[in-house]
Amino acid sequence: MKYDIVLGGVGGQGILLASQVIAQAAMNRGLKVMMAETHGMAQRGGSVISHVRLGDIYGALVPEGHADLVVGFEYMEAFRQLKFLAKGKKLIINAHRIKPVTLETYPELDFDLGDYDVLRLDASRIALNLGNPIVTNMVIVGAMSQFAQLPASQQEIKDAIRESVPSQFAEIDLKAFEEGVRAAQ
Amino acid sequence: MGNEAIARGAVEAGVKVVAAYPGTPSSEIPNTISKIAKKYGIYFEWSTNEKVAYEVAFAGAVTGLRSMVTMKHVGLNVASDAFMASAEVGVEGGYVVVSADDPSLHSSQNEQDNRYYARLANIPCIEPGSPQEAKDYTIKAFEISEQYKMPVMLRTTTRVNHTRGDVELGDILSLERTPKFEKNPRRYVTVPTNARVLRENIIKKMDSFKSDLDTIEGKGSLGVIASGIAYNYVKETLLLLDVEAEIYKVAVTHPLSNAIIDFLNRHDDVIVVEELEPIVETEVRSMAQKENIPVTIYGKDIVPRAFELNTTRVANAFRKYKNLPLEEVREFDIPARPPILCPGCPHRASFYAIRKAAPKGIYPSGIGCYTLGFVPPLSAVDSCLCMGASIGFSCGLSEFVSDKIICTIGDSSFFHAGIPPLLDAVYNKHTFVVMILDNETTAMTGHQPHPGTGITGMGESVRKIYPEKLTEAMGIKTDVVDPHDVKRTIEVLKEAVKSDELRVVIARRKCIFLEGAERKNPYVVTDECTGCRLCLNQLGCPAIEFVEGKAVINELCNGCGVCAQICPSNAITGD
Ligand SMILES: Cc1ncc(C[n+]2csc(CCOP(=O)(O)OP(=O)(O)O)c2C)c(N)n1
Numbered sequence: 104m105k106y107d108i109v110l111g112g113v114g115g116q117g118i119l120l121a122s123q124v125i126a127q128a129a130m131n132r133g134l135k136v137m138m139a140e141t142h143g144m145a146q147r148g149g150s151v152i153s154h155v156r157l158g159d160i161y162g163a164l165v166p167e168g169h170a171d172l173v174v175g176f177e178y179m180e181a182f183r184q185l186k187f188l189a190k191g192k193k194l195i196i197n198a199h200r201i202k203p204v205t206l207e208t209y210p211e212l213d214f215d216l217g218d219y220d221v222l223r224l225d226a227s228r229i230a231l232n233l234g235n236p237i238v239t240n241m242v243i244v245g246a247m248s249q250f251a252q253l254p255a256s257q258q259e260i261k262d263a264i265r266e267s268v269p270s271q272f273a274e275i276d277l278k279a280f281e282e283g284v285r286a287a288q
Numbered sequence: 289m290g291n292e293a294i295a296r297g298a299v300e301a302g303v304k305v306v307a308a309y310p311g312t313p314s315s316e317i318p319n320t321i322s323k324i325a326k327k328y329g330i331y332f333e334w335s336t337n338e339k340v341a342y343e344v345a346f347a348g349a350v351t352g353l354r355s356m357v358t359m360k361h362v363g364l365n366v367a368s369d370a371f372m373a374s375a376e377v378g379v380e381g382g383y384v385v386v387s388a389d390d391p392s393l394h395s396s397q398n399e400q401d402n403r404y405y406a407r408l409a410n411i412p413c414i415e416p417g418s419p420q421e422a423k424d425y426t427i428k429a430f431e432i433s434e435q436y437k438m439p440v441m442l443r444t445t446t447r448v449n450h451t452r453g454d455v456e457l458g459d460i461l462s463l464e465r466t467p468k469f470e471k472n473p474r475r476y477v478t479v480p481t482n483a484r485v486l487r488e489n490i491i492k493k494m495d496s497f498k499s500d501l502d503t504i505e506g507k508g509s510l511g512v513i514a515s516g517i518a519y520n521y522v523k524e525t526l527l528l529l530d531v532e533a534e535i536y537k538v539a540v541t542h543p544l545s546n547a548i549i550d551f552l553n554r555h556d557d558v559i560v561v562e563e564l565e566p567i568v569e570t571e572v573r574s575m576a577q578k579e580n581i582p583v584t585i586y587g588k589d590i591v592p593r594a595f596e597l598n599t600t601r602v603a604n605a606f607r608k609y610k611n612l613p614l615e616e617v618r619e620f621d622i623p624a625r626p627p628i629l630c631p632g633c634p635h636r637a638s639f640y641a642i643r644k645a646a647p648k649g650i651y652p653s654g655i656g657c658y659t660l661g662f663v664p665p666l667s668a669v670d671s672c673l674c675m676g677a678s679i680g681f682s683c684g685l686s687e688f689v690s691d692k693i694i695c696t697i698g699d700s701s702f703f704h705a706g707i708p709p710l711l712d713a714v715y716n717k718h719t720f721v722v723m724i725l726d727n728e729t730t731a732m733t734g735h736q737p738h739p740g741t742g743i744t745g746m747g748e749s750v751r752k753i754y755p756e757k758l759t760e761a762m763g764i765k766t767d768v769v770d771p772h773d774v775k776r777t778i779e780v781l782k783e784a785v786k787s788d789e790l791r792v793v794i795a796r797r798k799c800i801f802l803e804g805a806e807r808k809n810p811y812v813v814t815d816e817c818t819g820c821r822l823c824l825n826q827l828g829c830p831a832i833e834f835v836e837g838k839a840v841i842n843e844l845c846n847g848c849g850v851c852a853q854i855c856p857s858n859a860i861t862g863d
Contacts, residue, residue, distance in 0.1 A: 113625065123452075130454060137418075138452040142312055142395065147660065148830055149627030162520035163451040166528075166599035167617040183622040203625040204828050205663065210623055236843070
């Protein structure tokens with residue numbers, strides 16, 4: 104068994120924590136886990152990517168065209184990482200748009216997504232409604248757990264959230280997770 | 289994480305001395321050691337640069353303590369002088385030199401394969417390919433170093449350093465050694481008569497070198513030699529393409545084991561898969577030639593040389609070898625999203641001021657968060673060679689062109705490599721303006737302290753060194769400004785440029801991520817906004833957007849108030 108996930112977004116969106124939660128849940132199940140993430144220069148508001156590989160794997164990088172799940176924490180970033188997704192597999196797109204400072208306006212992006220199984224949601228709005236845009240990442244984790252066949256149950260992921268976040272955030276993060284699950288139903 | 293695994297490996301091996309200057313992708317090794325140094329009785333220091341770090345840890349190893357120095361690939365360029373000589377002098381306690389290379393330049397100014405350095409100095413080089421190996425090989429490296437009494441390079445790459453995975457821990461070795469410096473001029477004083485003997489010794493030592501770290505697995509008429517991280521991609525490729533092969537996994541990439549000769553003898557075709565330079569490949573080819581082995585060797589003719597490998601790239605190399613159609617990667621045309629200065633970053637205001645003070649000037653710079661000042665609309669960074677180069681480059685440039693020059697350098701970079709070129713500027717009477725962007729930290733690599741911060745790697749408070757005290761002692765007129773006082777910063781810079789002297793202006797304001805940094809509520813745009821776009825077009829702040837003909841400030845704003853100071857209609861307010 105092998106399950107490959109690529110998460111794309113903008114530095115500061117909390118991709119790393121989302122990846123860690125999924126990885127922790129899988130690890131608690133006894134699966135082999137590898138993660139590769141962006142550090143350094145690129146973290147400063149640039150595109151960031153995180154590879155999460157679970158199961159029978161060797162390297163930490165998901166081969167292009169072979170991911171089971173690609174998640175865009177930001178609209179444009181979903182498409183940037185689309186090259187990793189295998190045909191027929193799942194794509195989650197957060198509707199939130201962050202305009203790159205180097206562009207005058209946010210570009211119109213239009214790709215044929217017929218090859219993929221797509222879930223669109225506005226995780227950032229859901230998080231805002233919960234009172235804190237910071238929990239967008241946990242909304243997305245919730246949506247992932249509902250929409251994709253992650254090798255970890257929702258209960259296991261909730262346990263991993265409790266393990267991974269500072270205790271004062273656990274409650275709101277778990278609430279965000281539940282909202283994400285609902286949004287993907 | 290691979291880096292935490294290396295730190296753990298060092299602790300398990302009983303390391304007692306660690307010195308470092310930060311640099312991606314190596315920084316989490318010393319970051320981790322810094323937190324646990326006291327607990328494990330380790331002396332840890334953030335050194336001013338890699339050369340100093342190298343020498344400090346080398347001293348530890350000479351006195352018999354297990355010692356480690358960590359740096360990114362280019363750090364070894366800085367440390368190379370000490371590195372080369374130390375290889376010949378040798379050590380008493382194990383000395384591990386961690387060189388973290390950055391294939392694909394995720395966060396670096398160049399791509400460089402430091403396995404060449406191990407060959408250049410003629411010391412053993414070990415290459416882990418996973419977090420578990422990162423820990424295990426660190427321990428091995430200490431043992432080998434102690435056995436052969438020479439420094440050992442642990443060469444990692446970004447995908448080893450920054451890969452997270454489960455790692456099995458081992459016991460912590462407790463070594464009770466009393467450090468002692470045994471005087472021995474023939475060894476430690478490298479005058480030519482002594483150094484000639486050392487030179488022959490090191491060749492003898494390396495000729496006698498043996499290790500059992502390499503492994504062989506699998507079966508097949510095809511032979512594959514893979515080193516470090518490339519081994520993982522080979523394993524996945526064989527599964528993906530359903531190819532059988534015998535794999536020789538090289539853990540020690542210098543010197544190569546003679547076991548490879550037997551391996552070559554067993555196969556008609558051998559593919560060498562390694563990231564970056566054809567180092568193992570070249571050596572394997574020379575082995576085949578020397579031993580007269582009839583084997584066809586493939587390497588960089590089918591495996592890409594530039595940038596990091598992945599399973600797709602390695603699989604395509606195997607497809608080339610088998611004359612199969614290549615797998616095309618589906619590319620989508622998405623506009624780039626380059627990194628930018630954070631909202632509220634003091635560097636933004638400094639660059640704005642530079643453009644105002646010398647609109648037609650030349651702006652040499654260097655490496656740090658502040659390199660991002662090259663991104664339009666700030667466009668106030670015209671060059672970035674390496675750390676400290678802005679001042680040395682300006683020394684030359686100011687002699688050859690008549691343009692006004694304002695060069696920038698970060699505070700950590702200034703202590704690291706900015707002082708000798710500034711002395712040169714005084715000595716050789718070069719005239720330009722140096723702006724030290726003093727955000728009171730090494731921001732780019734994760735906010736490590738430095739001599740100007742008053743905190744050591746052991747967490748102790750010490751006397752701060754102020755750059756202005758140094759520059760004034762050199763006889764340079766120096767002004768200290770708050771870059772968020774935009775008007776004054778421009779005035780001071782203008783006056784400095786006009787003076788036609790060597791001048792230093794220190795822009796001091798804490799990085800917004802530091803404790804105690806000023807952060808305020810987001811500013812707001814009032815109805816006075818005329819939609820002139822000046823704030824947008826001159827600051828390039830991610831917190832300012834333009835909606836329906838007017839500026840709008842979003843929630844990213846940290847309330848630095850710089851936009852409010854430059855708004856010609858006074859349409860931006862805050863608390
Ligand atoms: C020789 C060398 N060592 C380390 C690095 C990694 N590195 C890049 S910038 C930097 C220092 C940045 O600190 P500072 O000069 O204070 O600028 P800031 O990022 O705070 O703006 C370091 C350590 C490097 N590029 N070259």
